[in-house]
Amino acid sequence: MSSADGPVQFDPADFGTIPSSRALRQWMRTTRRRHADRSFWQIFEDIYLVLFTLAMAGATGGNVVHHLNNNAARCTSWSCGELIQWMPWIIIPLLLATTLRMLLAIGPVSATRASGFWLLATPVSRSALLRPAYRLVVATVSVAGFVVGALIWALLGAPLLEVLGVAVLISALLVCTAMVTVWAQQTTPRSRWTLRVADLLLIAAVIPAVILAFHKRSSSTAGSSFVGVQTYTDLVDEYGHVTLGLRAVPHSSVSSSGQSHVLLLLGAVAVVVAVVLAFVTSRTLAGLSRTSVIAGGELLAGLAGAASSLDISMLGDVISGRHWRLKGRVRSRRGRGARGAAIVQREFLRVLRWPRRLVIGAALLVVPYAVAGAGFHVLVPIAAGFAGFVAVRPLLDGLRTACRSTGLVRALGMDLRELRVVMAVVPGLTAILWSVLAAPAIGDGAATFAVAAGIIAGSVRQASGRPPSYGGPLVTSPMGAIPPGLFSQPARGFDLLLVCLAPVLFNLSSTWVLAIPAFVLTIMFAIRPKTD
Incomplete structure (x- = not known):
C-alpha cells in the first residue's frame, strides 16, 4: 500500500501554520463585515422592534400570571393541596423527557453543511470550532428551563422565593440533561439508550397523573356524601373556630419560607453541578462526528423553511425524513392481501x-x-x-x-x-x-x-x-x-x-x-x- 492511501499527515512545514479557532472566527467575522450592506441603525431598528414586542408580550403575560398566581394562592381546598403535591412528579419527568428527545432530534450540537465541509474537515481544533454552538445550546436550555419552571410554579400559587428556587433548580436539571445529550450524540448506541431513558421518563410522568385523576374523582365522590360535614365546617369557619372536615389548612408563612430556602439551596447546588458538568463536557466535543453535526444543521434549516411557509405538517416530515435517513434500511417483509x-x-x-x-x-x-x-x-x-x-x-x-x-x-x-x-x-x-x-x-x-x-x-x-398556495395578491x-x-x-x-x-x-x-x-x-x- 502506498503512502498516498493512508491518512494525510499535516506538517506545518508543508502546509503552513495551522490557525487557531479564535483566529479563524475573527477572520470570518471581518470578512462578513466587509460585505455587509446594512447600516447600524437599520439593524438597531429591527432589534428595537423585537425587544419592544417582547417587552409588551412579557408585561401582558406577566400580569396574567400574577393574577392567576394570586387566585391559586387563595385556594386552600384539599384538591389544591393534592395538585401541588403531585405536580412535581408529573412536570419534572415530562420536562426531562421532552428535553432529551428535542435535543437528540436536533443534535444537539449542530453546524451547517458549509461549516462541516470547509471547517470541520480541517486540522483546526474541532472542539474549539463547535464550542460556540455548544454554548448557545446551554444558554437556550437554561433560559427556557428557568422560564418554564417559573411559569408552572407561579400558576400553582407558590410564593416568589419558592418560584425562584424551583426555576433555578429546573434550569440546572435541564442543563445537566443537555450535557447528557451531548455525550449521547457522540455514538449511536448512546443515543439509542438515551432515547429509551426518555421513553421511560414519559411513562413515569403518566403514572402520577393517572393516580391524581382517579384520586380526585374518588375524593369528589366522597365529598358529595359529606355535605352536612362541609356545611358545618363552613359555619364553624364563619364564627372563627378551628377548621375540621375536608378542608386543608393553608401552610404557614414559616414553613413556606423554610421550604423556599431549601429550594434555593438545592438550586444553588444544582447550578454548581451543571457548571462543572458543562465544563467537562465541553472538553469532549472533539468526539462528535461530522455526520451527526451536519445532520442537525440540515434539520434546523429544514425546520426554518417549514416554519417560514407556516406548514405545520412539514415540520413533522422534516423530523421523520431525518430519522429514516439515519436509520438507513429496514428488514423487508412480504405483504398480504390485495388493494x-x-x-x-x-x-x-x-x-x-x-x-x-x-x-x-x-x-x-x-x-x-x-x-x-x-x-x-x-x-x-x-x-x-x-x-x-x-x-x-x-x-x-x-x-x-x-x-x-x-x-x-x-x-x-x-x-x-x-x-x-x-x-x-x-x-x-x-x-x-x-x-x-x-x-x-x-x-x-x-x-x-x-x-x-x-x-x-x-x-x-x-x-x-x-x-x-403562493398565488394571488400579496397581503401587507x-x-x-x-x-x-x-x-x-x-x-x-x-x-x-x-x-x-x-x-x-x-x-x-x-x-x-x-x-x-x-x-x-x-x-x-x-x-x-x-x-x-
Missing part, C-alpha cells in the same frame, strides 16, 4: 417500524389526566383532543406522501378518496384506542366519541391537505408581503377538531354531541381531497 387490505397491512408495518411514536402517544395520556386532576373538568375534552391530535398525526405520513404525489396515487391504482379512507384505518383505530384509554378522565361516553372523531377528522384533514403585514394562502395552513386540521368538540364545550345534549362529529366525519371522507 385496500394490502395498504392497511403496510401502514400497520410502517407504524411498528417506528414504535417510539406509540410510546410518545401513550405518554400524552398524561395531559387529560393532569387537567382532570387539576380540577378543570370543563377543559378536559379539549385538552384530550389536542393531545390525541399530536399523538395520532405522526402516524399519517403515508397519507401525506400520497396526497402530495400524483404519480404514487396512479401507481397504487386507487382513487384518492378511497386511498384516504384506507390509509386512515390504522391511525383511526389508534385514535379510538387512545380515546378509550382517556375516557376515565373525560368522564362521558358521548364526549369520548366527540374527542375520537375530532382527532381522526383533524389529523386526516391536515395530512391530506394541499401544499401552501409587519413581516412583509405574505401570500394569503399561507394563513390557512396553521389552522388546517385544528378547525375540524374544534367543530367536533364544540357541542361538548357548549354543553349541548348527547344527541348533538354524537350527531355533529359523525356528520363531520361523513362529509370529510365523502369529499375527494384536492391536489392542486
Whole structure:
C-alpha cells in the first residue's frame, strides 16, 4: 500500500501554520463585515422592534400570571393541596423527557453543511470550532428551563422565593440533561439508550397523573356524601373556630419560607453541578462526528423553511425524513392481501417500524389526566383532543406522501378518496384506542366519541391537505408581503377538531354531541381531497 492511501499527515512545514479557532472566527467575522450592506441603525431598528414586542408580550403575560398566581394562592381546598403535591412528579419527568428527545432530534450540537465541509474537515481544533454552538445550546436550555419552571410554579400559587428556587433548580436539571445529550450524540448506541431513558421518563410522568385523576374523582365522590360535614365546617369557619372536615389548612408563612430556602439551596447546588458538568463536557466535543453535526444543521434549516411557509405538517416530515435517513434500511417483509387490505397491512408495518411514536402517544395520556386532576373538568375534552391530535398525526405520513404525489396515487391504482379512507384505518383505530384509554378522565361516553372523531377528522384533514398556495395578491403585514394562502395552513386540521368538540364545550345534549362529529366525519371522507 502506498503512502498516498493512508491518512494525510499535516506538517506545518508543508502546509503552513495551522490557525487557531479564535483566529479563524475573527477572520470570518471581518470578512462578513466587509460585505455587509446594512447600516447600524437599520439593524438597531429591527432589534428595537423585537425587544419592544417582547417587552409588551412579557408585561401582558406577566400580569396574567400574577393574577392567576394570586387566585391559586387563595385556594386552600384539599384538591389544591393534592395538585401541588403531585405536580412535581408529573412536570419534572415530562420536562426531562421532552428535553432529551428535542435535543437528540436536533443534535444537539449542530453546524451547517458549509461549516462541516470547509471547517470541520480541517486540522483546526474541532472542539474549539463547535464550542460556540455548544454554548448557545446551554444558554437556550437554561433560559427556557428557568422560564418554564417559573411559569408552572407561579400558576400553582407558590410564593416568589419558592418560584425562584424551583426555576433555578429546573434550569440546572435541564442543563445537566443537555450535557447528557451531548455525550449521547457522540455514538449511536448512546443515543439509542438515551432515547429509551426518555421513553421511560414519559411513562413515569403518566403514572402520577393517572393516580391524581382517579384520586380526585374518588375524593369528589366522597365529598358529595359529606355535605352536612362541609356545611358545618363552613359555619364553624364563619364564627372563627378551628377548621375540621375536608378542608386543608393553608401552610404557614414559616414553613413556606423554610421550604423556599431549601429550594434555593438545592438550586444553588444544582447550578454548581451543571457548571462543572458543562465544563467537562465541553472538553469532549472533539468526539462528535461530522455526520451527526451536519445532520442537525440540515434539520434546523429544514425546520426554518417549514416554519417560514407556516406548514405545520412539514415540520413533522422534516423530523421523520431525518430519522429514516439515519436509520438507513429496514428488514423487508412480504405483504398480504390485495388493494385496500394490502395498504392497511403496510401502514400497520410502517407504524411498528417506528414504535417510539406509540410510546410518545401513550405518554400524552398524561395531559387529560393532569387537567382532570387539576380540577378543570370543563377543559378536559379539549385538552384530550389536542393531545390525541399530536399523538395520532405522526402516524399519517403515508397519507401525506400520497396526497402530495400524483404519480404514487396512479401507481397504487386507487382513487384518492378511497386511498384516504384506507390509509386512515390504522391511525383511526389508534385514535379510538387512545380515546378509550382517556375516557376515565373525560368522564362521558358521548364526549369520548366527540374527542375520537375530532382527532381522526383533524389529523386526516391536515395530512391530506394541499401544499401552501403562493398565488394571488400579496397581503401587507409587519413581516412583509405574505401570500394569503399561507394563513390557512396553521389552522388546517385544528378547525375540524374544534367543530367536533364544540357541542361538548357548549354543553349541548348527547344527541348533538354524537350527531355533529359523525356528520363531520361523513362529509370529510365523502369529499375527494384536492391536489392542486
